[in-house]
Amino acid sequence: MKLIYILSSAHSGSTILDLTLGANPPFCSSGEQRYLPWQLERTATSGGSLEQQTICTCLKQFRECGYWKNVFEIIRKKTDIDICTAPRRFPISFFGKFAYKDLGSFPQRVAGKLARHLLQLDVVPRRLAVAPPHLSAILKNNWILYEAMAEASGRPFVVDSSKDITRALLLHKDRPDKIVFLFISRGVYGYVNSMMNQGLSLEEAVRRKDNYSAMVNQVKRNVKGLNYYEISYESFVKYPVQFLTEFCTFLDIPADINEQMKNGILDTRTMHLVAGNPTRYRGKMQLRLDEKWRNSLTEQQIMKINRLTKHS
Numbered sequence: 558m559k560l561i562y563i564l565s566s567a568h569s570g571s572t573i574l575d576l577t578l579g580a581n582p583p584f585c586s587s588g589e590q591r592y593l594p595w596q597l598e599r600t601a602t603s604g605g606s607l608e609q610q611t612i613c614t615c616l617k618q619f620r621e622c623g624y625w626k627n628v629f630e631i632i633r634k635k636t637d638i639d640i641c642t643a644p645r646r647f648p649i650s651f652f653g654k655f656a657y658k659d660l661g662s663f664p665q666r667v668a669g670k671l672a673r674h675l676l677q678l679d680v681v682p683r684r685l686a687v688a689p690p691h692l693s694a695i696l697k698n699n700w701i702l703y704e705a706m707a708e709a710s711g712r713p714f715v716v717d718s719s720k721d722i723t724r725a726l727l728l729h730k731d732r733p734d735k736i737v738f739l740f741i742s743r744g745v746y747g748y749v750n751s752m753m754n755q756g757l758s759l760e761e762a763v764r765r766k767d768n769y770s771a772m773v774n775q776v777k778r779n780v781k782g783l784n785y786y787e788i789s790y791e792s793f794v795k796y797p798v799q800f801l802t803e804f805c806t807f808l809d810i811p812a813d814i815n816e817q818m819k820n821g822i823l824d825t826r827t828m829h830l831v832a833g834n835p836t837r838y839r840g841k842m843q844l845r846l847d848e849k850w851r852n853s854l855t856e857q858q859i860m861k862i863n864r865l866t867k868h869s
């Protein structure tokens with residue numbers, strides 16, 4: 558088993574990249590996998606629904622999905638924990654980020670920021686970084702889960718699009734040979750337009766993109782032994798076969814590409830993502846570039862974006 562960890566800023570195509578990989582035999586797509594215990598907790602009594610985005614991507618009730626049932630059974634055999642009935646006994650996220658939009662308590666936020674800073678600079682030796690008992694227990698659970706997913710799917714590469722840099726760096730610190738970082742970036746106009754639709758100002762959107770790019774550069778520069786691949790949203794959506802072929806070559810595996818994917822088509826119902834954006838429920842879909850910014854952004858806004866952008 559090897560882990561492909563997708564890292565991107567929000568609204569930059571991480572879910573569609575996760576799906577594009579998961580449509581092909583070597584890859585098992587998992588979505589924003591860090592939310593699995595939360596997903597189990599919130600479906601404990603009410604089942605789930607498409608409206609609340611709490612069912613599996615295959616459209617089965619999460620707890621009724623055959624794939625996930627297999628994963629939970631493998632975990633139960635290995636740990637004696639039934640994560641369906643006791644999801645909080647199997648923590649996989651760090652620093653209090655259990656549910657979507659959880660920020661954690663104040664001490665957890667401080668610890669999380671400090672950990673991220675130190676990990677980005679790569680200044681703490683491995684034995685110290687993964688030594689705190691609660692961290693090492695969470696790391697162990699993550700690997701057990703990834704191994705269970707690979708076993709249940711029969712696919713050697715598990716894709717996680719949780720986008721949590723601290724979690725990714727801790728996993729890398731723990732088992733650097735087991736993780737490949739997949740950085741995805743989106744063109745600045747598409748990103749800013751998308752974030753403005755979410756209510757952000759143009760200035761704030763540019764600032765966030767710049768900060769994210771600076772963080773990625775810092776990680777690439779400092780973290781020793783980082784195995785990473787970079788792709789832009791625009792290029793993999795336009796040329797998925799070329800991306801998949803080159804990525805498989807990078808991973809040193811044969812490019813086993815799904816027939817439909819050769820025409821840019823994928824079917825989300827063949828996959829079992831935990832969380833992510835609603836694209837994961839779209840069913841059979843054609844990969845298509847989102848270029849709404851071309852009709853939304855004015856010339857003045859584009860000039861302003863160019864003026865404000867530093868790193869992107």
Ligand SMILES: [Zn+2]
Binds near residue numbers: 623828
């Ligand atoms: Zn499913």
